[in-house]
Amino acid sequence: MLCPAMVGSEDAAKLGNMMDVTCGKAGFFEELNGRLHASQSKVKGVYLAGTCQAPMDIGQATSRAMAAAGYVLSGLAAGKKLVIEPITAAVDEERCSGCRICSGVCPYKAISFMPETETSRINALLCHGCGTCVAACPAGAIQGNHFTNDQILAEIEAILQ
Numbered sequence: 001m002l003c004p005a006m007v008g009s010e011d012a013a014k015l016g017n018m019m020d021v022t023c024g025k026a027g028f029f030e031e032l033n034g035r036l037h038a039s040q041s042k043v044k045g046v047y048l049a050g051t052c053q054a055p056m057d058i059g060q061a062t063s064r065a066m067a068a069a070g071y072v073l074s075g076l077a078a079g080k081k082l083v084i085e086p087i088t089a090a091v092d093e094e095r096c097s098g099c100r101i102c103s104g105v106c107p108y109k110a111i112s113f114m115p116e117t118e119t120s121r122i123n124a125l126l127c128h129g130c131g132t133c134v135a136a137c138p139a140g141a142i143q144g145n146h147f148t149n150d151q152i153l154a155e156i157e158a159i160l161q
Ligand code: SF4
Pocket: 091, 095, 096, 097, 098, 099, 100, 101, 102, 103, 119, 120, 136, 137, 138, 139, 140, 141, 142
């Protein structure tokens, strides 16, 4: 018997918009990394399991669900402190014009706009330090921690000497 093709749910995009989780072209939710973090979405704290990710059998879906439960339980361990990635980006609010270009390019939805100051701000818990916003900001108002422009220029100069 032939199995008909599976496509993502019609409501997946709507649900994804509510949680800032992205869907691929076929309508399935995208994971952070298909091999290393297959049960984690690109938004920290939102986990995936089952055929919302891709067509899969019951065994695969159960394994993904157990991995997702493990992520949640490990984050809730009593006394555990949240560890923030050292490589994140930060906005210099003095230079920020509030154009919001950065929030449109961040793949991890880590940037929000602060109406009270009319500037953008990066949530270090959600930032993965990819550097996309650093390159996109027309005002040069975003720096990558540990990868500032001065540090990168110093490295280039040292290599060229
Ligand atoms: S792109 Fe730069 S100037 Fe525009 S809102 Fe983001 S940080 Fe501010």
